Amino acid sequence: MNRSDLAVYFIMGTENCKEEPLNVLEDALQAGITMFQFREKGPRALKGEEYVEFARACQRLCNHYHVPFIVNDDVELALKLQADGIHVGQKDMALVNIREQFKGKIIGVSVHNEEEMSKAVLNGADYVGIGPIFKTTSKPDAEPPTGVSFIKEIRNKYPNYPIVAIGGITTENSNEVLQAGADGVAVISAICQSSNRRETVNRFKTKNY
Numbered sequence: 210m211n212r213s214d215l216a217v218y219f220i221m222g223t224e225n226c227k228e229e230p231l232n233v234l235e236d237a238l239q240a241g242i243t244m245f246q247f248r249e250k251g252p253r254a255l256k257g258e259e260y261v262e263f264a265r266a267c268q269r270l271c272n273h274y275h276v277p278f279i280v281n282d283d284v285e286l287a288l289k290l291q292a293d294g295i296h297v298g299q300k301d302m303a304l305v306n307i308r309e310q311f312k313g314k315i316i317g318v319s320v321h322n323e324e325e326m327s328k329a330v331l332n333g334a335d336y337v338g339i340g341p342i343f344k345t346t347s348k349p350d351a352e353p354p355t356g357v358s359f360i361k362e363i364r365n366k367y368p369n370y371p372i373v374a375i376g377g378i379t380t381e382n383s384n385e386v387l388q389a390g391a392d393g394v395a396v397i398s399a400i401c402q403s404s405n406r407r408e409t410v411n412r413f414k415t416k417n418y
């Protein structure tokens with residue numbers, strides 16, 4: 210994985226979409242997202258065979274556009290589908306317990322403070338997702354927002370580490386996030402709720418500084 214793979218990291222599940230989720234994903238892929246995370250969670254999330262089939266359909270699209278397909282939380286699904294990687298948070302399966310099963314795959318870890326950051330680095334995370342940077346409506350149990358100062362702090366300590374920022378990121382505030390030192394932005398609602406998804410992805414791809 211390269212740091213540039215984190216440039217525009219799209220995260221999605223059926224609950225995030227007002228329209229057919231596969232159309233939303235295909236628009237985003239066509240417009241040039243650089244990474245995708247399958248995050249099917251929430252009270253109305255698909256279950257069982259439907260869940261697996263939806264994941265497979267997302268994976269097929271990502272493969273077609275040569276974009277890494279990352280599974281959120283679900284180690285079993287990621288292994289079953291031979292996904293390109295997995296993203297785990299502090300309350301999910303510990304990184305030390307999954308590296309063995311994900312040799313050569315991408316492992317991302319969520320980080321909210323310096324202590325979690327140094328642990329993630331020590332345990333060999335391929336990238337970290339830091340945030341929420343701003344207020345988010347897509348994750349009801351999110352930690353309080355850190356602001357961009359947290360990105361600056363982490364970037365100063367880890368000049369070359371792959372870092373993606375997440376939480377409340379829009380085309381209006383993404384430059385601030387990149388300027389603070391993130392390699393890219395991870396977004397749900399900015400793309401899912403956009404009235405022009407391709408334009409939104411294109412804006413995220415253009416750095417204005």
Ligand SMILES: Cc1ncc(COP(=O)(O)OP(=O)(O)O)c(N)n1
Pocket residue numbers: 218220246248281282296297298299300301317318319320337338339348373375395
């Ligand atoms: C890129 C990225 N960063 C952070 C998260 C959040 O993970 P987590 O804290 O485990 O919360 P859930 O997404 O599982 O609700 C993420 N998914 N992706």
Ligand SMILES: Cc1ncsc1CCOP(=O)(O)O
Pocket residue numbers: 340341344345346347348351375376377378395396397398399
């Ligand atoms: C999964 C996740 N983890 C921290 S904030 C967040 C939600 C990001 O969604 P949005 O881009 O809509 O704020």
Ligand SMILES: [Mg+2]
Pocket residue numbers: 281282296297298299301
């Ligand atoms: Mg998680």
